[in-house]
Amino acid sequence: MSAFEELAAHQRETEALGNISGLLGWDQEVMMPRGAGDQRAEEMAAIESVLHARRTDPRIEDWLVRAEAKDAAQARMLDLVARSYNRSTRIPARLATELARLTSLSQGIWAQARADEDASAFLPTLDEVVRLKREEAACVSDGDLYDALLDDYEPGAKAKELGAMFDRMRAPLVALRDRVLGSEVSPQPLDMVFPENAQLRLARICASAFGYDWTRGRLDMSVHPFSSGGGDDARITTRISESEPFGNIYSTIHETGHATYEQAIDPAYRFTPLGHGVSMGVHESQSRICENQLGRSAPFTGWLYTRMIEAFGDLGLDGPEAFHALVNRVEMGFIRTESDELNYNLHIMLRFDLERDLIAGKLEVADLEEAWNTRFKHDFGVSVTKPSQGFLQDVHWSLGLFGYFPTYALGNVYAGSLDKAMRKAEPDIDAGLAKGDASVAKGWLDQNLRQFGGLRPPRDTIEHACGFAPDEKPLLDYLSRKFEAIYRL
Amino acid sequence: MSAFEELAAHQRETEALGNISGLLGWDQEVMMPRGAGDQRAEEMAAIESVLHARRTDPRIEDWLVRAEAKDAAQARMLDLVARSYNRSTRIPARLATELARLTSLSQGIWAQARADEDASAFLPTLDEVVRLKREEAACVSDGDLYDALLDDYEPGAKAKELGAMFDRMRAPLVALRDRVLGSEVSPQPLDMVFPENAQLRLARICASAFGYDWTRGRLDMSVHPFSSGGGDDARITTRISESEPFGNIYSTIHETGHATYEQAIDPAYRFTPLGHGVSMGVHESQSRICENQLGRSAPFTGWLYTRMIEAFGDLGLDGPEAFHALVNRVEMGFIRTESDELNYNLHIMLRFDLERDLIAGKLEVADLEEAWNTRFKHDFGVSVTKPSQGFLQDVHWSLGLFGYFPTYALGNVYAGSLDKAMRKAEPDIDAGLAKGDASVAKGWLDQNLRQFGGLRPPRDTIEHACGFAPDEKPLLDYLSRKFEAIYRL
CATH class of the missing domain: 1.10.1370.30 (Neurolysin; domain 3)
Known part of the structure; x- marks a missing residue:
């Protein structure tokens, strides 16, 4: 296999696992029994940890160096993999796992606080979310923290x-x-x-x-x-x-x-x-x-x-x-x-x-x-x-x-x-x-x-x-x- | 961390990923749109590939040698991990992935054949399933092929x-x-x-x-x-x-x-x-x-x-x-x-x-x-x-x-x-x-x-x-x- 093909095969499995993570999120909001929150948080953390390991696999750097794109689509694929690799390698696995676990739990806490009209029940969790997101932003960028987060949803926007x-x-x-x-x-x-x-x-x-x-x-x-x-x-x-x-x-x-x-x-x-x-x-x-x-x-x-x-x-x-x-x-x-x-x-x-x-x-x-x-x-x-x-x-x-x-x-x-x-x-x-x-x-x-x-x-x-x-x-x-x-x- | 603790942490994440694989199976039979079969097969194959890699992680052998159980529950945990490791290391990743992909697809083919009363539409797929399961049985056991499969569901039964x-x-x-x-x-x-x-x-x-x-x-x-x-x-x-x-x-x-x-x-x-x-x-x-x-x-x-x-x-x-x-x-x-x-x-x-x-x-x-x-x-x-x-x-x-x-x-x-x-x-x-x-x-x-x-x-x-x-x-x-x-x- 060429370097491009090896990278594409690796990415293919990563994309499939990313789909699974998305399905877990859907299930959590639509189907999951309400008592399963803690268990699901651990499951989300596990898949996030696998995804993080795959996105930061050191072989990617080597593949990116050696891969040759045959057309504009392949060139863009390499750009997007490189982008994901650069972002992900800057975020420590510990932080990615912690964020996945917390945001899985915090969603339930938010929903309950919202139903109870009880803001104080949500604030400590939100405080922790903000702290971790600032930490993430600092990891991925030396510039503006907010731009670093914005770039995750709208690449190139300032x-x-x-x-x-x-x-x-x-x-x-x-x-x-x-x-x-x-x-x-x-x-x-x-x-x-x-x-x-x-x-x-x-x-x-x-x-x-x-x-x-x-x-x-x-x-x-x-x-x-x-x-x-x-x-x-x-x-x-x-x-x-x-x-x-x-x-x-x-x-x-x-x-x-x-x-x-x-x-x-x-x-x-x-x-x-x-x-x-x-x-x-x-x-x-x-x-x-x-x-x-x-x-x-x-x-x-x-x-x-x-x-x-x-x-x-x-x-x-x-x-x-x-x-x-x-x-x-x-x-x-x-x-x-x-x-x-x-x-x-x-x-x-x-x-x-x-x-x-x-x-x-x-x-x-x-x-x-x-x-x-x-x-x-x-x-x-x-x-x-x-x-x-x-x-x-x-x-x-x-x-x-x-x-x-x-x-x-x-x-x-x-x-x-x-x-x-x-x-x-x-x-x-x-x-x-x-x-x-x-x-x-x-x-x-x-x-x-x-x-x-x-x-x-x-x-x-x-x-x-x-x-x-x-x-x-x-x-x-x-x-x-x-x-x-x-x-x- | 002790060897036991390292093994337990590894196993914990494997168990969480196993839960996710189970949820994918549930979703496939209960919720999944009918046009998503091929895509789901690829997702199932991806998570199965991850699980197989974790169950055959070479560190497990080392942990098992060094781990000391403090009680009967820990001793049994080690037994069960060893059992899974021994079975899984004998099944090549290629075969595990192939089986996961095939049995994800074959379920839909079975359901359609059953609805259509069309046995012939299912036979080629079933033939392939049998072939792969015999191959799996031959990998995990030198004895009776059927016992090797039975043991997966009822350990110790003959x-x-x-x-x-x-x-x-x-x-x-x-x-x-x-x-x-x-x-x-x-x-x-x-x-x-x-x-x-x-x-x-x-x-x-x-x-x-x-x-x-x-x-x-x-x-x-x-x-x-x-x-x-x-x-x-x-x-x-x-x-x-x-x-x-x-x-x-x-x-x-x-x-x-x-x-x-x-x-x-x-x-x-x-x-x-x-x-x-x-x-x-x-x-x-x-x-x-x-x-x-x-x-x-x-x-x-x-x-x-x-x-x-x-x-x-x-x-x-x-x-x-x-x-x-x-x-x-x-x-x-x-x-x-x-x-x-x-x-x-x-x-x-x-x-x-x-x-x-x-x-x-x-x-x-x-x-x-x-x-x-x-x-x-x-x-x-x-x-x-x-x-x-x-x-x-x-x-x-x-x-x-x-x-x-x-x-x-x-x-x-x-x-x-x-x-x-x-x-x-x-x-x-x-x-x-x-x-x-x-x-x-x-x-x-x-x-x-x-x-x-x-x-x-x-x-x-x-x-x-x-x-x-x-x-x-x-x-x-x-x-x-x-x-x-x-x-x-």
Whole structure:
């Protein structure tokens, strides 16, 4: 075997073990009995320890020196293996194992604290998570600690540049939001019961509308919706509230966007570093474009309006336009995942600033709740009254995912650029959406972006698909156009 | 660290990875999307390759030489690690990986062939499985190939001795069965529909009656009921037919017996070789005693009769005695898992003889279906008309589990001996069972057998619990007593 082939064979098994680690995570949130937390933490630690040993196998350095790439895909594979090797060799096995064990346990502690509205039950654990993540960041980088963590989710991104982009977005978003909230149009939530079974059926219909391949995935329930796995086993979850139907529907479409990205990657890349979505930001562009630019468009909501009436009976609305306005309702709310397209990015900016301060050591975990609540009051004008509406709402920090949140807003920006390019290339998208069929959009995304998996770096992936360099402008234009129309501004 | 401590730390991680492999197996049968088979096979092969490397780690030999056990438990741990090391070092990594990949795929091929009644679609795969298992047997033993495989499931057992015991059992079982079938008592199956949801609720009630700890397990559906995992995560499955309620109920109780064994093992043994049920035969004794000696007893079925009426309405029976007779109905049937306590062991003897011939090379896979059908006609007097009623009915061979079937009959023998000892020690068992409460029996089993896990070899485990050496006589006595009463012989 050539050095490249030896490396590829080693990597193939590592990728398979990485899949297994992902499946353990899925099982933990969806299936695992609640008494199994400690045992699972030990199992997660064991597989993480094996993965760490494989990613830091000294033979990799030798293979990388000797391997010759025959094409761009092989060259990129070598780049990605080298990147993983360099990061992993800098993290001691002891730290990797400790982090795996802790973040497996801390997730359960977070879920319990959130259910009990008991922030203090989670703080010591979070403090430990922050300490270990700072230690990890210091291991992998001599520069900015936060950038070192961010780079794990969005290779090549820098907090300074993201911060500058967020600064450019903040004023137009706030201005548009304030105009919207001053408008006379004021859609009101539906005051009905939406039975769980009917919601679950509708979730399946929506996932199918966006081309989810059920033979290579499944839909379950979890506390926090997520997608998991890839290739022939890309699973999604949702959560259902019987008083509010849109959380379930749009979570499902969102996760379907993630999963259909994974399902569309060239099977030739399976079990290689090219066989996954290339970054969190690009992944989020795929979920967001499905959820918002497509799923909250007037044509799709027109179709959905009919499906809702079929599922739940008369909604008491004036028609599809009123339904479209309701689905795009802007209001001051506490929960990121339930927020509208304008407030969403402001939610992210809040988290981005707080977690940068946590990692920089400028903010203590003990002061986090107060810092969150103060900032929230400033940015959103309302006071957080319980932790589940505040800093305990999201699972991410319990898992040690610092540097992950900004990729959500970056995904929105990418989705804005992709939508602009896609609609120019495919004028028939809306006609399909009006029939609950997103296949034209899916076809364009598969063809121009998804199939390539990790072939190109994140920004290049978007630029290749769009034909131009992505920035925030198409997103802001889309938001102005959409909300000015709905709110008659 | 001492050599013992180093070995224990290594083993701890191996055990955790073994748990993960078990969870992958569970997921594959219960949750995995059907299109993910090939991908899962590669994942299974990867974890198996890691496990094989750990079990054959050359440091183990050195640790074993230097390690000093401080007590009987540590001495037994060393024995079990040495046993695993000796077996595993004799199996080449190439063969272990090939077997893992093949048996992961072959399970799906079996399931499809069974559903399609298409034996020929499974034969080439089974032929390959047999070939690899013979190769494995030849690696681990210089003696009898079948004994080498049997030893993996029932350490210390010999096919010759089991065969002799089966020979002693055959005549009394056949004689008793023939007397029963000649009796005037002839319970008839219930001709009703038993809705799936109500059956699932009843399955949960039955698992609870036998002390299943739901915080450390879960119940799902699968093609073939099984139990999986252990410690704080011992899962069970069942299958439901709406025309026949007892398959579900007694599968659930059976799997609950397995799972409550695992749940009761001393937590101090967690992540050591003592932390599992000690053998398949002993495991089966725990499932069978719950299913039969306890679950099919008159007191328990009296309680169950009332629960059935609550769940499904009037059953059209004359009362609890008629229900008890129905639950213990003896008839000529094709399916092992649905068979009565008399025919069950005869089903096993058939498989035992056929698989011994397959492994000995005396029977070709191409001739298996005919051999099965001929033997079945001889032993049971009826002709198999489709493979799903014949040699395709069980999952075992597709998984390469040759040498596994006889442990089922051995488990019945062990259950007979345990029941004799238990009822002598605990006269109040029936009073509890009549109220749907098996806790006195569970307490005795936990105290005298289950808590010890792998501390003693299989036969010693049973003998320690019983206070006498187990043999087939208590089982045969119990069967005569029970069926003579029910069938008024």
